[in-house]
Amino acid sequence: MEIAKPYLKKSVQPEFNEPVSFLQELASSLGVSGDLQELRENEMLLSLASLVLEVRLDSESPFFKFLEQQPCRVNIDKLEKKHYLLSGTIKDLRLLYQELKEQKVAKALLIFLCNFFPSLFEDLWPKRGLVQPLGIEFSLLPKKEFENLDLSIKLRHAYFLSTFQVAFRDLSYLYELDIKPVILEKMPETYVLTQEESPVKALSEKLFNLLQEFPEDVSSLFYPVVYGVKGFLYQPLIQYMAFLTRFLAEEKHPLREASLELLAELKEIYPEPFGLIPV
Structure with missing residues (x-):
């Protein structure tokens, strides 16, 4: 005793917007499998890395509809008209798509995530595929731009x-x-x-x-x-x-x-x- x-x-600390290598290293240090397929099934590990994304819109209407669903445990801030910041853990971003998969914004988000981080998100890809919604563009927020954000916004992301x-x-x-x-x-x-x-x-x-x-x-x-x-x-x-x-x-x-x-x-x-x- x-x-x-x-x-x-x-x-x-994980490197900014680089979750895959960090999660594999963390898995190794904890003595669990770092195999990518097993990694994305490990909700504990997926809760320990995050992404900070920006989304630009031709029209804010689909994003307002997305916000009406109150995405759980994902932080969202408006930077300027038709330009938003969105962040969350890998686990929460996966849940966001699973809960709101009929929303255009959620579809555009999954397409982006599967393009940049397929090992963490490709199992969510629907059998019939997805068509890129027009006028919704996600991207990784550069670290330098993140560091220049107002403190009140940075604290949330x-x-x-x-x-x-x-x-x-x-x-x-x-x-x-x-x-x-x-x-x-x-x-x-x-x-x-x-x-x-x-x-x-x-x-x-x-x-x-x-x-x-x-x-x-x-x-x-x-x-x-x-x-x-x-x-x-x-x-x-x-x-x-x-x-x-x-x-x-x-x-x-x-x-x-x-x-x-x-x-x-x-x-x-x-x-x-x-x-x-x-x-």
Whole structure:
């Protein structure tokens, strides 16, 4: 049995708009198959890379109809008339087409994605094919143009990958803020506590050792709230702003110390706006 502290920290970041090689490298580091066919069936991995696209339109009518369907977990901003920015994880872009496949914008999106990233999207191609909708043009947003966007827009489309280790009970704090952590591993032999002072640690060890003497169906009623959970967070920066601000505002929040560590890393990369978060 191990008693550990929670952490939130920066992970290796995917290259801008280059998901395939990153996902294969990540698969290798996690000991799972990097075969492209198996890769696109792995929803966990597909949640850890994203694309930032721009779409230009001859007419905004089909895009308004597309927006009426409220595409789930995909971020959209209007840059100027008939010119929009759209971003999401590979998983969410796949779901977008599957949910809205009758929409012209969704069809144009899949045609573009299959042309540029066939290994991640070609299994979605319909048997009868697709005809390119007229007046809808998708493209990859160049990194230089992305860096020149207004901060308010960039915050919604710049994704950041971090790793976490928390107690099972503390996952609820993330879900409350509409953050869906990617669970990599449950660690029933590791108990994640916010305090490691000697009295707390000694008492915890005695308690957990006692619980382990009970039948599993009995002891499991007591300790799941503190067993360790590892995984990834891959969210736009604006989501990090929301949960770091919330966690740091409470002096005794169980994830406050872990949030301070992550905030220090984010400040180095994005001094604005993370340098403005009060601590």
